[in-house]
Amino acid sequence: MIVISTVAQIKDVVHMEKKNGQTIGFVPTMGFLHEGHITLAKQARKENDVVIMSIFVNPLQFGPNEDYERYPRDPERDTVLAESAGVDYLFMPSVDDMYPDEPAVVLTVKKRTNALCGLKREGHFDGVATVVLKLFHITEPDKAYFGKKDAQQLAVIYGLVDSLNVRVTIVGVDTVREEDGLAKSSRNVYLLPEEREKAPAIYKVLSHVKEALEAGETNVGRLKEQAIHYLNDHSGAEVEYVEILSYPELEPVREIEGTIMIAAAVQYKNARLIDNVILTVKGRASCFEQ
Amino acid sequence: MIVISTVAQIKDVVHMEKKNGQTIGFVPTMGFLHEGHITLAKQARKENDVVIMSIFVNPLQFGPNEDYERYPRDPERDTVLAESAGVDYLFMPSVDDMYPDEPAVVLTVKKRTNALCGLKREGHFDGVATVVLKLFHITEPDKAYFGKKDAQQLAVIYGLVDSLNVRVTIVGVDTVREEDGLAKSSRNVYLLPEEREKAPAIYKVLSHVKEALEAGETNVGRLKEQAIHYLNDHSGAEVEYVEILSYPELEPVREIEGTIMIAAAVQYKNARLIDNVILTVKGRASCFEQ
Structure with missing residues (x-):
């Protein structure tokens, strides 16, 4: 597994892999990986030539009073877990590389947010949609894998892909649970x-x-x-x-x-x-x- | 030149051309072509293996009191002009095909619109950015050509590509003028x-x-x-x-x-x-x- 920390480098890798006719499976995450993420990566491993996982805690999707700063992070452990799940490229960009400036253009989610977490987390799904589309543009995946645990997020991603004609197949993967039923998170x-x-x-x-x-x-x-x-x-x-x-x-x-x-x-x-x-x-x- | 009227068909064409290693130049227009558009197409012809021109009067970028209904249209004449300019594929989708539903996700332009036409035409550049990104996703161009006459639009497109990491090179082309200096429009x-x-x-x-x-x-x-x-x-x-x-x-x-x-x-x-x-x-x- 190769760890990549800049947008420019992963774009070079993607360009090379695509030139060689390789299909790309992409697993976007915010890190602190658990069995749910590993399940996504393993499914991507089965269905694609190349697996890219991203780890990026996206500031755009956290509200001012939310847990961006204290969102759990453990890049060393994540690296070991990603490798064991069969990831080929682990992409861990910096915030400055993903957002060199305040973005001039962002995404606005107009449906599927007036319910559930969308009501409490104003702007959250706009931030999710924006970073996911950026990551799609950077990694150009054939298939991208999302957990069904974040079902509203998955619904928004379906809406994003349909509304903007994004050339990617979205794969929703069943929630992984602890033995007593608690969803992994x-x-x-x-x-x-x-x-x-x-x-x-x-x-x-x-x-x-x-x-x-x-x-x-x-x-x-x-x-x-x-x-x-x-x-x-x-x-x-x-x-x-x-x-x-x-x-x-x-x-x-x-x-x-x-x-x-x-x-x-x-x-x-x-x-x-x-x-x-x-x-x-x-x-x-x-x-x-x- | 092949005229294509559905999103599904042009995606098939793009897929085939890319598989064959062809570079794609894309010229998005609203039709009623004049020498300015032809200049864009001719430059695209020189710099790419395949040239796609789109003609789509995008309702999303017209305000309720603007000239969407009476925007001039002449698809027959446009077809002749596009062919003579060296276009390979003329993509003329219907509104229903581009917007089967009200889009769940759209683009919002947050910079470069608080001036000039952005002040009078509220939401105009959001509509422009949304349709241009949809067209980029559909036609997957290596290079896309825009006239400098619509300089604010071009500035917004530069912002879009930078902010969302779109893999395309934007080419701004000089304004074509009548003999007495009036910009072609x-x-x-x-x-x-x-x-x-x-x-x-x-x-x-x-x-x-x-x-x-x-x-x-x-x-x-x-x-x-x-x-x-x-x-x-x-x-x-x-x-x-x-x-x-x-x-x-x-x-x-x-x-x-x-x-x-x-x-x-x-x-x-x-x-x-x-x-x-x-x-x-x-x-x-x-x-x-x-």
Whole structure:
């Protein structure tokens, strides 16, 4: 594995690999790698000639009161993990290299942000879309890999690629979980021991709502209320939201039909965690189609 | 020359040409071609294996009270002209194909728009940047050609490419003029005969300001005032602005030094015309450099 720290160098590498007809799989990350990232890299390894992983904690996607400065970083450990996952090029640019000046042109996300984390994290997805498109332009991937854990982010990336005709295939990869069901996240390290013990309640309640919907429950409002009530009692955190929305449009569901996401965000003392489950329900429309 | 009307088809063509190692020159236009566009295409012809021209009147860059509906169109004549200029692929997509839905993600231009046409045409350059990036993604050019007549647009495109790491070389091409100095423009057809007769006053006064600056004049305010006065008397139009700004930053000039643009916009009865001249002045800083 080759570690590359400048935009100019990785562009040279990409140019050379493409000239040789190699397909490129790209895994953008903010580092502090866990099994979720490794799963993305391994899938990229299987499906492409060359695997590029980026590690860049993007200041543009953090609000002024968010955790940019204290976002966990461990480049040495990340390097070992990336290599073991089969990454060919680990791209770790500096902020100055990615943003030599305040950018003259940025991306604005106009759909899929008026819900979930978009409501609390103003401008967050604009920052995500901007850096992801920059990284796509720099690494020119055939396929790019994103975790379904950040489902709203994935929905925004789908929107970005469609709206701007970006030539890349987006691959959404299933969330990797601890044995007790807690979604792997770089921010899990900030959980206090008693919080960590209770945190599996998040996935437990999401799974329960999924089962209820699959069993024919249609009262979305009641399901949400019950889930919030359960989380307040059992998660050890303050509930920010539980939502049941169409996916990837992220609009309120009127009928239990099509692809639906159940998502939650909770605030622990030092970490805000999110999780979701996605299900597909064959409703009347699907029956007619067949 | 092959005329292509869908995004899917031109992407197939681009894919094939790139696979064969061909370099691509791209000339984005809104059609109703004149000698300015032809000059762009001919330069692209000289410098690339394959030349793609697009003709697309982009609704996103027109304000609600602007001339989108009545922007002049003549696809048959354009096809003949494009072929004679050496274009290989003429891409003329429909609005529905370029914007199947309201886009989820668009571009926002944060610099270089708080001056000149950016002040009057709110959102115009956001629309320009969005469609140009879409077209870049669709045609994957090595080089893209833009006229210097739309100097603010060119400045925004430079900003777009730098900010988002777009892999394309932008080529700015000199303005083509009528014999009497009037800049070629698709909107010139809307001039009344007496307006057409007086319109060369625009370029005349811009050239005069340029000469004065080159001769050592430093009073930018006075030069602007004199130019506005002259245009009010001689152009037959209402003056919107005359500005003297750094280029491509488009900031007020404090010293007559570096690259400077003198730009004007005037409003005739049925057409708003713009023009500019760009000059480079070696000031004290430059003397020290040598």
